[in-house]
Amino acid sequence: MVEAIKVEDLNYSYSDGTKALEDIGLTIYEGEKVVVVGPNGAGKTTFFLHLNGTIKNPQGDVRVFGKRISDMKIEDRIHQVGVVFQDPDDQLFMPTVFDDVAFGPINMGLDEEEVEKRVNKALSKVGLEGFEKKVSHNLSYGQKKRVALAAVLSMEPKVLVLDEPTANLDPKSRADFISLISDLNERDGITTIIAMHDVNALPTLADRVYVLNKRIVAEGSPRDIFSDWSLLKDNSLEAPDVFKLFKVLNCFGYSSDDLPLSFDEAVEVLTRTIEGTEGHIHLHIHEHTHKEISHVMDSYNHHRNGKK
Amino acid sequence: MEYPEIDAYSSMDSPIHRFDPRAKIVSFTFLIFSLVFVNDIRVAFSGLVFSFFILLVSRLPPGFALKRIRMVFFFLFPLLLVMPLTVEGREIANISGISVTLDGLIFASLIIMRALAAVTLALTMLATTRFDMTMKTLYALKIPGTLVQMLMFTYRYIFVITDEFSRMWESMECKGFSLKANYHGLSIFGNMLGMIIIKSYDRTRRVYESMVSKGYSGRPRTLVHLKMSAKDYVLSTCMVGIAIFVHAYQFI
Numbered sequence: 091m092v093e094a095i096k097v098e099d100l101n102y103s104y105s106d107g108t109k110a111l112e113d114i115g116l117t118i119y120e121g122e123k124v125v126v127v128g129p130n131g132a133g134k135t136t137f138f139l140h141l142n143g144t145i146k147n148p149q150g151d152v153r154v155f156g157k158r159i160s161d162m163k164i165e166d167r168i169h170q171v172g173v174v175f176q177d178p179d180d181q182l183f184m185p186t187v188f189d190d191v192a193f194g195p196i197n198m199g200l201d202e203e204e205v206e207k208r209v210n211k212a213l214s215k216v217g218l219e220g221f222e223k224k225v226s227h228n229l230s231y232g233q234k235k236r237v238a239l240a241a242v243l244s245m246e247p248k249v250l251v252l253d254e255p256t257a258n259l260d261p262k263s264r265a266d267f268i269s270l271i272s273d274l275n276e277r278d279g280i281t282t283i284i285a286m287h288d289v290n291a292l293p294t295l296a297d298r299v300y301v302l303n304k305r306i307v308a309e310g311s312p313r314d315i316f317s318d319w320s321l322l323k324d325n326s327l328e329a330p331d332v333f334k335l336f337k338v339l340n341c342f343g344y345s346s347d348d349l350p351l352s353f354d355e356a357v358e359v360l361t362r363t364i365e366g367t368e369g370h371i372h373l374h375i376h377e378h379t380h381k382e383i384s385h386v387m388d389s390y391n392h393h394r395n396g397k398k
Numbered sequence: 399m400e401y402p403e404i405d406a407y408s409s410m411d412s413p414i415h416r417f418d419p420r421a422k423i424v425s426f427t428f429l430i431f432s433l434v435f436v437n438d439i440r441v442a443f444s445g446l447v448f449s450f451f452i453l454l455v456s457r458l459p460p461g462f463a464l465k466r467i468r469m470v471f472f473f474l475f476p477l478l479l480v481m482p483l484t485v486e487g488r489e490i491a492n493i494s495g496i497s498v499t500l501d502g503l504i505f506a507s508l509i510i511m512r513a514l515a516a517v518t519l520a521l522t523m524l525a526t527t528r529f530d531m532t533m534k535t536l537y538a539l540k541i542p543g544t545l546v547q548m549l550m551f552t553y554r555y556i557f558v559i560t561d562e563f564s565r566m567w568e569s570m571e572c573k574g575f576s577l578k579a580n581y582h583g584l585s586i587f588g589n590m591l592g593m594i595i596i597k598s599y600d601r602t603r604r605v606y607e608s609m610v611s612k613g614y615s616g617r618p619r620t621l622v623h624l625k626m627s628a629k630d631y632v633l634s635t636c637m638v639g640i641a642i643f644v645h646a647y648q649f650i
């Protein structure tokens with residue numbers, strides 16, 4: 091497997107002394123989709139600043155396809171990694187949508203025809219054909235987020251990094267955005283690295299999860315991570331609602347090997363188990379059921395009751 | 399949120415709207431400078447009439463244009479009262495020992511007419527072109543990149559900052575604040591302005607980061623497609639011709 095991003099012994103402190111990253115080490119392979127989770131202030135955004143050349147001389151080793159990022163030429167770097175940050179107003183700085191989406195390609199030194207082709211392609215990917223002439227301040231928040239993504243897609247990066255892509259979107263835009271990103275990964279083979287707090291959307295966007303809290307605290311499949319409730323508690327994280335519900339169903343005697351992480355998966359798993367047990371499932375309450383349930387509730391609702 | 403946009407009517411259709419932006423900016427600028435340096439009040443008056451004629455041709459809604467021109471007029475109006483009293487020359491009246499001069503009156507009218515003509519022309523020029531196009535045209539005309547970039551960012555972020563300001567204002571009003579001209583009110587208002595400045599500073603940093611991440615290295619580059627037609631050449635020749643004539647007619 092080709093290593094798309096490889097980070098070793100990375101440290102970072104802000105000028106006011108805040109230590110944001112400590113001994114970060116991780117490897118992300120080409121074509122993977124990886125989600126980075128962690129509480130507010132864990133350093134996710136700071137970590138991403140290392141991937142786009144904002145932090146010029148990282149204290150540690152950051153490699154993109156084997157090359158040190160600080161040694162790369164600007165044109166090379168933006169062709170490899172594109173980062174979409176959280177606030178679209180920070181990323182749309184040109185007068186019109188066209189200018190913003192064309193900004194990267196022009197800096198790459200492409201000729202006019204190619205620039206226009208890329209702008210059209212990127213805008214149609216995010217579903218905003220015909221928005222070229224619009225001025226950014228007249229767009230809705232969701233549209234601005236799409237343009238910000240298009241402005242990075244037009245550089246056709248091999249690795250796409252997104253900082254909280256689903257925050258503040260309405261349910262429809264959120265769903266559209268999630269399927270757009272997973273399409274980019276699955277169809278176009280773009281490696282995606284995403285930071286987010288939206289655990290219900292996480293399973294669709296992650297083959298693998300890193301838990302970051304200044305350091306890399308854990309790494310594993312979404313299921314591994316969500317099953318480890320003490321890890322979740324220590325890092326103020328949450329498990330998807332569906333997953334928690336099936337944990338409770340387990341206490342009622344429902345048994346399946348894989349606990350589903352998303353709604354779609356739940357429907358699939360339920361159908362499969364019910365078909366496998368001659369058309370019905372059996373749930374029951376025993377003496378110890380209540381104790382088990384309250385144990386599950388305590389473990390996974392640590393945010394609410396604040397119990398140790 | 400409603401923004402007071404200068405280019406709100408730029409998508410209308412008129413000969414001035416169709417005028418190629420490059421030719422438009424060059425010939426309007428030429429004409430504006432020429433009219434500002436006119437010394438004869440009759441010529442200045444003709445210039446003012448001519449600029450109103452251009453405004454009419456542009457079919458901009460009269461309310462939109464007059465509101466802005468009126469503002470300039472109110473700003474300059476005091477000159478009409480002050481200058482006849484201060485400029486020396488032929489006396490037309492004497493109010494309890496203070497002489498009112500004709501030359502002062504003429505001079506004040508001259509200044510006002512020149513200014514109104516310039517403002518009318520500038521307004522017509524800006525209002526008939528999409529503002530982003532105006533900026534790109536400046537870029538195409540080889541105006542220094544730093545200047546154009548400053549204009550671009552001002553244009554882009556003035557709206558973001560206005561929004562930020564009105565959000566803060568609303569949230570303060572929700573908490574019962576109302577601006578009164580006392581110490582408390584003013585100090586809160588001062589704090590708020592300070593916050594806006596700090597927020598803008600933080601934003602500048604993030605915008606710069608995002609520009610760098612897209613390969614920005616100090617040179618602004620955009621694509622501009624402009625094509626001049628015969629009609630553009632004719633129109634700009636006429637305007638530049640008029641601009642020269644108002645100064646040259648006395649030598650002919």
Ligand SMILES: Nc1ncnc2c1ncn2[C@@H]1O[C@H](COP(=O)(O)OP(=O)(O)OP(=O)(O)O)[C@@H](O)[C@H]1O
Binds near residue numbers: 109128131132134135
């Ligand atoms: N410009 C800065 N100057 C000083 N400290 C900063 C700066 N930016 C971030 N920090 C600090 O660095 C730490 C990591 O912040 P960062 O924004 O990377 O967290 P995050 O994981 O992205 O959080 P969130 O989930 O809230 O977006 C925080 O303690 C934060 O206060």
Ligand SMILES: [Mg+2]
Binds near residue numbers: 134135136253
């Ligand atoms: Mg963040």
